[in-house]
Amino acid sequence: MGGGAMTEARSLAIRVRGRVQGVGFRPTVWRLARDLGLAGDVLNDADGVLIRVAGKAEAIDALIGRLRREPPPLARIDAIETQAIAPFAADDFRVADSLPGLTQTEVAPDAVACAACAAEVGDPFARRFRYPFTNCTHCGPRFSIVHGIPYDRAATTMAPFALCPACRSEYDDPADRRFHAEPIACHACGPRARLIRLDGRAVHFEQYSMLDEVDAVCTLLQRGEIVAIKGLGGYHLACDATRGDVVAALRERKRRDAKPFALMARDIGIIRRFAEVDATAEALLRSPAGPIVLLPATGPARLPDAVAPGLGLLGFMLPTTPLHHLILKRMDRPVVMTSGNLSSEPQVTDEAGLRAHLTGIAGFALVHDRAIANRIDDSVVRVIDGAPRVLRRARGYAPAAFALPPGFEGAPPVLALGGELKATFCLARGAEAVLSQHMGDLEDAATDDDYRRNLALYETLYDHAPRVIAVDRHPDYISAKYGRARAARDGLALVEVQHHHAHVAACLAENRRPLAAPPVLGIVADGLGYGGDDTLWGGEFLLADYRGYRRLGTMKPVAMPGNAMASREPWRNLYAHLMAEIGWPGFAMNCRDLPLYEFLAEKPRATFDAMIRDGRFAPRASSCGRLFDAVAAALDLCRERQSYEGQAAMQLEAIVDREALADEGDDLAYPFALPRLGGSGLPYIEPWAMWQALLGDLVLATPPAVIAARFHRGLANAMVAMAVQLRGDPAAALFDTVVLSGGCFQNATLFTLVARGLERAGFTLLSHREVPANDGGLALGQAVIALAATAGAGPCASAFPAAS
Template structure:
């Protein structure tokens, strides 16, 4: 009998991998053993050649849901071998680097048990197994053992212990295993502190009562898996509006949860990829296109045989998508058991703060928002927000049916799964990337892999900055990471940059300053497995703002890059942000700055005196703004495409006065676009951009676009058409500039990145046009295109700059 040693690397620890190997080895009549060690798992197996082959085959086919085989290496084994059965051996004590897996949605088997009256897990809200349940959210230290999680407070009852120790059981070594007898419990409280009497609800239990409360139009705070949420009936306009008022959240869309896909389908059109994502263990919020009658004026008669209420308008004002997720813990399943309607499930926080995770904290902070609380006593140790994703057409493959995941917020269910870095990054010293300021993440480079933290939020908020530091501390410990280099953004005022500098100084660690857009592009390259010593790639990084190499503000950059350096080949015409940061919140400032940059305002006023936007701008202290701009008082120049979007949006009447959340103008403008308009507009003329030359680099001048756009407004062309034309024009202009650049430079690959490429229409159109030039397009998928990817870009650039030349 041949004996083989099988080495497997990947996500193979703490995810039920060994029991699966054990079961399959038994089934294939192999003898030998399996153990965890520092590199993954190591198997020694003896059996016939065919049975070993069969075993390997089945291992791939029946790999547990949360496990991932990255590499499998087979070698003949000649050492000592005296097994007459197959066994699971103790972990080899050489440092076991147990992977910290992401939290996972309740698996189908556990779901079944939770609703099975004969199961001992019947209606138990913390049911889990090796295929599902909490991971990152409950860990305190490594190794990932129960003692190092918030489950340490609960000791297993004999029945749970027996399942935990049984190799053939789905709960073998499932650290958070628990049941009614021994595990965490849930209870309901009133926000006003008054007692709840059983007579108030003739319900099964406290959890079931939540459903009744929601149906009655109450607002309930729910302690979930990795943070508090606030819930209410999504079809009840009054309560949704009440929630907006209480949360002081004017327009930013709310996420929804529905009991099952069938309910979601009443409101949204789903493709198979979207369905797959909703039902995946990550269970993210998926942005789904609204059925025309899904958000109709409460108009229920159309085409629906089944009666169901419309989603309240104030759930997602100005959107053409709804963000839906499915229940991902038994608690959610139980709450929604009787709920035929979607509920709002938004993060439980006050304004910009991170979600609450602690019971007392939630009680003090959320009691003016929620009427009721459902608490539990399993501590959340790490705050992890719900992830947000959408599905885009993968036009680069020339096949419009091909769909692709586009992550907008990478958190629960995805983090902290490591990313394998491209060839060349294997032997790099540990590096810490501090990230940006908004949508911050940090990133650890270690052993050729990148561990990207969950989305942490906007650091300017003190509580978020605190949470960022705590998460950083935790990750450094969990991954035993001791950075040799710290990489930061060049912006001197980013709190992450300041902290990075402090850490580097205090610990005498080398510091690398990384340009914002170079980092964006490098992140996109790394995600697309571009090797370290690559030939240059053209990166197109379009975003709000990033600190430029020349100390001005950039945001519409065409950079020829490798991992070490970049050359700026083209940009957008720099336009003043009159009033600095104010221009980010007040779109009209950008419209005005764009218009006066090339037009004579007096002429504009005369020619377009009847346009709403011109009248709107006339009501502003324009003389003063002119002087600010001319005298360069608080009016930095920015080549920002984000601001161009703001300018156009305001011009066509989308929140000209003030944005109530980041990117609102651009998001609501994109929401105006539908496929019909897209097709129609493509055939017609789009708006021209002019490509000019400035100091040896090209820049895109939107002046002719504005001319055409103002004329359209003059002719009462609708908002929707103008929005559509603008998107198409921009994609067109980008393509033209790329075409121009490739005549001078060897460009065969283009990376699209930056927050602007969260825009599905722009991304899809640009990809399509560029592919038709025969260019290979690199886009994001698992990693968001926005500033959440900066930390990844920072570490790969820092690594490339510090790796020994061409190893």
């Protein structure tokens, strides 16, 4: 196009899709358009944001370019579409009202306090100086306060707080960063915080602060008190993380034996005293999501062991709200900031729950009168192999929608109900899927109630009427039972999805692999899932796409004595592995002088041997997680019992000798064979030689950290070797792409070793970043599998009508 054409006037409609409502997108368009001398308007409608613009062609192109490069912090642009329209007359550019009767496209996640708001509450000359609920269009509560649609103040828990004239002026001004920010407030018109004692006695904050009740919390923490603090999505329990006696008291009162506590610090400098913070981790800590970031505990200073017993990682976050900024302003050391609950129960969200469940744990509480509509826990992220990977998707990330890959258009709406542990659900329709926040384990009745309440809320917010229900094929999962009953009650189609197939599909969907793409090899390593042959799987090699899978390989199936008890008591898995590989006479002959021999000799071996022979109470499972448990038990890590899921495996990774891992290479890595199972002929990872080498190292008094390194490298080598062997098997379909999924790949050492090995072998690798590799991602995988089964079955909407 010639230069003259570029200066011609044009009239254009610009459609922007994605998370573009409730995040300051319209005022951003208004500011950019006025800067560029354009006329027209911008409005919200059911499909996102619609811009009608008139002006010089190069100015319109500049507007589109700047929108891509300079969107508001909380926005996510999925698509920008343009269409020429008839010329129209306009003198300026304005923000138009949303089209009446239309709901909006997406509920925005809660966002941590932006830099401008954080500075404002610290500025003595600002009218919101020390106001703990300061927010603007770029930050603050969103999902945690919404209970209806459309998303405006009346449909949030801010409805009781009428805007004062000063706040109303900001709300109505498109040049102000608080334009149409529904939760805004100030000292004159908004929520207020107050400090209470949980023993019912009066409290006078003047005893602890010359400023206000929020600042008084800092003094209480410095004096060794445990304080309950109302955050965005629920209460936290806070204490001075440098006081080992106080942290131990919190553990005892909360009944949390060993699971690591989350930490909060005033600034990055304090975090660096205790942990290594690289550029990727720092960007995560400072991001609008503000997750807990797992960091190597290699700083010059040390926190008490009670903070994260037996682990080499610390979970840190920066202040999430102005309230937290104000509490920590005088705190020059980190504080524990753990969920306000008893272990296994949902986080407390109101004063009734506070008094019923946290009295006796905390002595004081900082409460306020902005209600929490939706409970949401803190997200957890770990940098693995140089990339941020979400381990728990909650505050800051959920319920942001995922754009589905090409090929799913035309499928009917699906509701996928996830698993039983790390429960989530997923609403999918057309081009988008919405994965709920992490809710915990459904075996807890209160968590199950919370799951069902959230499901009803999401279906209302997104106006979602499913025609298909997708569930895990496990017969006893609580979520699956609910789904089967609902499908039967409402006459809906039911799709039962194999657990590990769902893991692979979730990773494919996250990486936007098209529906028509060829199959991949999925390596799924986790604890347990109900297999396609009605046995227990947990270390699988699946040739898979969205429409189906074929099991090409596995790990060795080994008995789990006591069934679920074997997941809690690692020594049971160790005993079963040793009996399957070596037998008691061989073990006794070679290892009689080991403390491990004495430990196992005292167990009721005859009972366990009978249990293994019978099989009814010792089902065989091809579980990678149980192999980790067994090796950890051999090294006396959580040998008798693990108090939370994955504890033994996490401690095994934590002790890995990094020099041995790097320097020994493959020469001393523990060997695994790849024979075939009798009957099925399926190739499997056989650990016999690994156990021989490991026990030999125990006899030689090899340090446990070196043993852990050799095990990790050996298992990774076996997984890569299996992939290479399967690629060359003429009985298997060809594949060049490998997916890594399942909770065991949250182990950074295992993931990195396997990923590097696969890449050296010439494979393309797909892995998780935004969706948890653990069971928290199952619902997304179930949803896309169900969509694939019904794709093309009929018309459906292309976008979610939802609150923003």
